[in-house]
Structures are given as C-alpha cells and as structure tokens.
Amino acid sequence: MDPITLLKKMVSFQTINPPGNESELAGYIGGLLEPLGFQTEYYEFAPKRTTLIARFSATLNQASICFTGHLDVVSLGETAWTKDPFAGEIEGDKIFGRGTSDMKAGIAAMISMAMELHRTKPALLEKIMFVFTAGEETCCEGAYHITGLKNVLGRAKVMVVGEPTSNYPLVGHKGSVRFDITTFGKAAHASMPELGDNAIYKAARVIAKLESFDFKIAAHPLLGSPTLCIGRISGGKNINVVPDRTCMGVDIRTIPGQNHGQIKSALESALGSNVEVILLEVARSVASDPEDQWIKLVFSIMKKLLGTKIEAKTAAYFTDASVLYKALGNPPTILLGPGEAHMAHSKDEFCHISKIDEAIRAYLEIVTQTK
Numbered sequence: 001m002d003p004i005t006l007l008k009k010m011v012s013f014q015t016i017n018p019p020g021n022e023s024e025l026a027g028y029i030g031g032l033l034e035p036l037g038f039q040t041e042y043y044e045f046a047p048k049r050t051t052l053i054a055r056f057s058a059t060l061n062q063a064s065i066c067f068t069g070h071l072d073v074v075s076l077g078e079t080a081w082t083k084d085p086f087a088g089e090i091e092g093d094k095i096f097g098r099g100t101s102d103m104k105a106g107i108a109a110m111i112s113m114a115m116e117l118h119r120t121k122p123a124l125l126e127k128i129m130f131v132f133t134a135g136e137e138t139c140c141e142g143a144y145h146i147t148g149l150k151n152v153l154g155r156a157k158v159m160v161v162g163e164p165t166s167n168y169p170l171v172g173h174k175g176s177v178r179f180d181i182t183t184f185g186k187a188a189h190a191s192m193p194e195l196g197d198n199a200i201y202k203a204a205r206v207i208a209k210l211e212s213f214d215f216k217i218a219a220h221p222l223l224g225s226p227t228l229c230i231g232r233i234s235g236g237k238n239i240n241v242v243p244d245r246t247c248m249g250v251d252i253r254t255i256p257g258q259n260h261g262q263i264k265s266a267l268e269s270a271l272g273s274n275v276e277v278i279l280l281e282v283a284r285s286v287a288s289d290p291e292d293q294w295i296k297l298v299f300s301i302m303k304k305l306l307g308t309k310i311e312a313k314t315a316a317y318f319t320d321a322s323v324l325y326k327a328l329g330n331p332p333t334i335l336l337g338p339g340e341a342h343m344a345h346s347k348d349e350f351c352h353i354s355k356i357d358e359a360i361r362a363y364l365e366i367v368t369q370t371k
C-alpha cells in the first residue's frame with residue numbers, strides 16, 4: 001500500500017479524543033505490521049482506548065530504535081471546516097484531514113518505512129520497536145498506562161517521535177506541570193462584608209505573586225526558562241454574597257532540573273497557608289545532548305535530506321516522550337515528523353505529501369545507519 005492511501009485510511013478512523021476510540025485504528029495498524037514479522041501487543045487503559053506495541057519476538061529484550069506516535073486527534077474546533085475532516089482530500093501537494101499533521105502522517109511514514117524495509121532489507125526490521133499510543137492529547141494517558149505496567153516497554157537505544165516538525169529534527173521540549181490553586185474565605189451577605197472573608201481578594205494577592213513568581217533556576221541552553229500561566233479562574237456565586245472560594249488553573253512549562261514536587265513546595269511557601277495547591281498533571285521535559293553521537297548522526301542525515309544546516313532546536317509543545325523517555329532508559333531522542341506544527345489542532349489541517357515521502361526516507365536512513 002502506498003503511504004497516501006494508508007494515511008487516507010488512517011484519517012477515516014475517527015479517533016477524536018475524547019472519546020478517542022483508538023482501538024480499531026490500533027488493530028488496523030497491528031494487522032499491517034504482523035505480516036512484516038512484528039509481534040503485536042495491545043494495552044487498553046480504558047474500554048476502546050488501545051495502545052499498540054509492535055516489535056520482533058527475537059529481540060524482545062534488546063534495546064531497539066523506538067519509533068512512537070499517538071493515534072488520537074483533537075476535536076474539530078469551533079470554526080467550520082471547508083474540507084471533510086475524515087476523507088483525506090488531496091489538493092496539489094496537500095492532504096487534508098484531522099490528524100494528518102498531528103500526527104497520523106508521521107505514523108503512516110513509520111509504517112511505510114517498515115514495509116519498504118520488509119521488501120529490501122528485512123533483517124533491519126528487528127532493530128525497530130513501534131509504540132503507538134492512545135490518549136496522548138489528554139496528557140499522555142496511554143503512555144502513562146504502559147509505563148506503569150511491569151515488563152511491557154523494555155529499553156530503547158534511541159527514540160524517534162513522529163510529531164509534526166516539517167521533518168526538522170528537534171532535540172526536545174519543555175515539560176508541563178499543572179495545578180489547581182484554591183483560596184478560601186467565609187461567606188456573608190454583601191451588605192455586611194465585614195462579617196465575611198473575601199476569597200476573591202485573597203485570589204488577587206495570589207495572582208500578583210504568581211505573576212512575578214521566580215522559579216530560581218538558570219535558563220536551559222536549549223529550552224530557555226520555565227514559564228507560568230494562569231489559564232482559568234472561577235469564584236463567587238452571587239453578586240450579593242461575599243465569596244468563600246476561588247479556584248484557578250495554573251500551567252507551568254518546565255526545564256530539566258525541575259520537578260513537580262519542588263515546584264509545589266515552592267508555590268506553597270510563596271502563597272502562604274490557607275491556599276491549597278493540588279497537582280493535576282505532569283509531563284517531564286526532554287532534552288537530548290546535541291553532542292551525542294546518534295543525535296549528530298541524525299543531524300547529518302537530515303542535513304543531506306533537507307539540504308540545510310541543522311542546529312539544535314526544541315519544540316514548543318510536549319509529547320509522549322515526556323513519559324516514555326525515562327521508562328525507556330533515557331535514550332537520545334529526536335522529534336521528527338512530516339506534519340506542520342502550525343497545522344496541529346487547527347481547522348482544515350493538512351500535511352504536505354512531499355514531506356511524507358521525505359520522512360520515509362529519513363526514517364529509512366535512521367534505521368539503516370543506527371548502530
């Protein structure tokens with residue numbers, strides 16, 4: 001099957017998360033990999049929420065080249081599409097559909113690479129492990145699930161994440177830590193505010209502290225400094241009542257050297273008692289050493305393929321690598337996929353067809369040249 005027919009077929013599986021329903025797509029991909037000699041394993045973190053791991057039984061316990069991608073896609077958004085989001089319509093060099101760029105094209109390129117190797121150099125297939133996850137868009141649910149299971153994932157020598165990078169090899173990304181921060185007061189009638197304790201006034205003081213919060217960590221050479229954003233806030237029920245509670249959602253993007261426990265303690269001591277800080281989600285930062293031999297190898301492969309000088313750069317978004325990286329034994333990691341990052345999560349999402357062919361060539365070279 002050619003890569004574009006494969007991508008069209010993958011786009012036709014509706015894997016909008018929620019609800020995800022990745023199981024049929026996982027089964028379809030497994031059905032393509034088995035005839036190539038892969039042994040497939042399916043792991044459900046909830047009904048129909050299936051992650052697929054595929055590798056050769058002969059090399060089950062050996063570190064491999066881990067190629068990973070996620071099967072789920074985000075919702076279609078508020079603005080109406082001009083294309084059918086599940087048809088894979090083609091116009092010139094573009095193929096349209098939800099998940100083309102983020103990141104079914106990356107997975108289609110990985111599978112096409114394996115099919116090509118099966119025809120030409122089948123022995124090389126044994127170097128590969130595929131991890132295609134469910135639930136990535138909702139903070140790496142599928143990846144967390146498989147890394148929590150004993151003796152499932154194994155180790156990897158190196159990892160390639162097929163998220164949209166226009167095939168530019170990126171060496172990592174920030175992590176993310178999310179908290180709910182709650183302030184408490186005492187309700188009273190608005191005509192007698194002196195009898196209450198206004199939780200919104202307390203929230204205002206918390207917000208001011210968060211706006212100037214100092215993480216006290218030097219900027220990372222590639223990832224820069226951590227950031228903090230209050231993304232939502234709620235509090236108070238009626239205009240004539242002193243509010244007794246507010247809650248705000250805080251998203252922090254982290255760099256190596258930070259962890260969620262330390263950040264939580266720092267927030268708690270800065271915000272004082274009677275402010276509750278509850279951890280919601282964690283995704284670790286990933287930063288490969290640009291001087292690593294394998295990273296240099298990928299840079300040289302991509303310099304030739306893209307015809308441009310490659311510098312160590314990182315992605316704005318985070319990926320399943322946040323979770324898989326440590327579980328796989330901290331392998332040097334590259335994000336490299338045919339999609340366009342600016343197309344991810346947008347209406348009329350598309351991927352360049354020429355980029356898909358280029359990604360297949362890149363993956364083939366990576367497998368061939370990785371020792």
Ligand SMILES: [Zn+2]
Pocket residue numbers: 070102103163164
């Ligand atoms: Zn993605």
